[in-house]
Amino acid sequence: MRQGEISLAGILALFSLYLMWKSTELPIGYIRGQGPGGGFWPFWLSAGMLLSCGAIAWNWWRGKSPASVSNEPLMDAFGWRTVVLVGGGVIGFVALIAVVSMYGAVCLFLIYYLRFLGRHSWFLTLAMAIALPIGLFFFFEGAMQISMPQGLPFTQPFFDVMYDIIY
Known part of the structure; x- marks a missing residue:
């Protein structure tokens, strides 16, 4: 646990630095008459994440968190199984985006996650798997005017139908 905590904090800190560096390709400050620049939110959220990693490392060094004083293994068999099942689902989700669209992939991921991993009822699973992608569609395509990947032609x-509703 001790090694896992500081290792993860270090990896996330490096990731934060990368995101901060990458977001400076766009303006990270406030643009008069327009609002925040394109890199504003990614930069400052990454800066907050970096500060959080620093706080984790500080508490680890002082031995103030339970994980920082533990000699137990990072994860047991159940933890590794969960990582494989959830990680596999996320990999499947990303792979399906190009096939069934972003919204179709969200729908299928929610079915997998809620019904098969979470063991929720079919009613709740289908309600969430249908409502959330439709809500995301209206938010991104309608309100934000941002097109998400649409997958293969059969979608x-x-x-x-959805564009007819918006326009």
Whole structure:
């Protein structure tokens, strides 16, 4: 546990630094008359994450967190199984985006996660798996005017109906 805590804090700190550096390709300050620049939120959220990693490292060094004084293994068999099942689901989600669209991949991931991993009822699973992608569609495509990947051509009828509702 002790090694896992500081290792993860270090990896996340490096990731924070990378995101901060990458977001400076766009303006990170306030642009008069326009609002925050394109890199504002990524930069400052990454800076907050870096500060959090620093706080974790500080508490680890002082031995103030339970993990920093533990000699137990980072994860038991159940923990590794969970990482594989959830990580595999996320990899499947990303792979499905190009096939069934972002919204279809969200729907399938929610079915996998809620019904098969979470063992929730079919009613709740289907309600969430249908409502959330539709809500995301109206938020991104309608309100934000940001198009998400639409997958292969067989998904086009869904988008035709949804765009008719928006426009």
